[in-house]
Amino acid sequence: MSALRALLGSGRLLVVPGAANALTARVIEDCGFESVYVTGAGLANSHLAVPDIGxxxxxxxxxxxxxxxxxxxxxxxxxADTGFGNPINVRRTVRDLERAGAGAIQIEDQSFPKRCGHFAGKSVVPTGEMIAKIRAAVDARRDDGTLIVARTDARAVAGIEEACARANAYRAAGADVVFVEAPRSEAEVEQVAAKVRGPQVINLVHGGVTPMLPERRLRELGFAIALHANLPLLAGLKGIQDALHTLRAGTAPGESQLASWAERQRLVRRPEFEVLEARYATSSPSEEGTS
Structure with a gap:
């Protein structure tokens, strides 16, 4: 059984922050979280400085x-956004991401170019087209422990009833976990929890359209995963802005605004690399060539 399957099988709510780079992922793990969400929106924002529009x-x-x-x-x-193409493309997407180390791969039913689930102006592909992608994803994985997560953005296009119906159809097609994106009220969140079968994701986006319900309530409703996909990115942006505004005003930021040098080196594992450097150190120049 995969680690993620075991976590979902525990019946607990799995709270998963998002990471847009390896250092953020390290901080998430270091803070005690049991999984990391590799966020497409966060990657677009941080790697390219562009919005999440595909x-x-x-x-x-x-x-x-x-x-x-x-x-x-x-x-x-x-x-994995829309899977980067048709069902044949999805097969490659799943194979390559699985080989790179993904434990779960999320595919959504938006048409391309996709956009952030909390943006206006979305459109979705026909249900049958998404079902074909899910089947391709399920067939492509080499390890049954790799989870396929099927997300629907139909709430914004056709309403919450259609979104729930699609989620159930995707579950029937083989998705291990389903994800109704962007319900707009607590009543809609409750409706999703009641009507959609199988393990479910809820995405809690600061500034988005879904209410920020407390973990206790989400556990009561039976959600399996609570994503905080961009919380670390938003926190980091605020911290950078605050420190740089202080610097621009003519004062070096104080220690309370910054991680310490030692903390930075710990998180990037400098002590481990020092051990490796010592292990593989070559002879000093004066010793080279001697017997």
């Missing part, structure tokens, strides 16, 4: 997943 390429995502996988040991849930 500009991130698959090769860029893949490289970041591999780097994050190397940095942490906890399972990765990877946002």
């Amino acid at each position: 500009l991130l390429t698959f090769s860029e995502l893949l490289a970041h997943v591999a780097a994050i996988r190397e940095a942490v040991s906890v399972p990765l849930i990877v946002d």
Whole structure:
């Protein structure tokens, strides 16, 4: 059984912050979280400084997943947007992300170019087209422990009833976890919890359209995963802005605004690399050539 399957099987609510780079993923793991969400929106924002409107390429995502996988040991849930094409493309997307270290791969039913789930102006593909992608994803995985997460953005296009119906159809097609994006009230969140079968994701976006319900309530409703996909990014942006505004005003930021030098080196594992440097150190120049 995969680590993620075991976590979902525990019946607990899995709270998963999002990471847009390996260092953020390391901080998430270091703070005690059991999984990391590799956020497509966060990657678009931080890697390209563009909005989440489908500009991130698959090769860029893949490289970041591999780097994050190397940095942490906890399972990765990877946002693969629309799967980067048709069902044949989805097969490659799943194979390559699985090989790079994804423990779960999320695919959504938006038409391309996709956009942030909390933006206006979205459109979705026909249900049958998304079902074909889910089947391709399920067939493509080499490890049954790799989870396929199917997200629907139909709430914004056709209402909450259609979104719930699609989620159930995607579950029937083989998705391990389903995800109704952007319900707009607590009543809609409750409706999703009641009507959609199987393990479910809820995405809590600061500034988005879904109410920020407390963990206790989400546990009561039976959600399996609570994503905070961009919380670390928003916190980091605020911290950077505050420190730089202080500097621009003519004063160096105080220690309370900054991580310490020692903390930075700990998080990037400097002590471990010092051990490796000592282990593989070559002879000094004066010793070279002597017997």
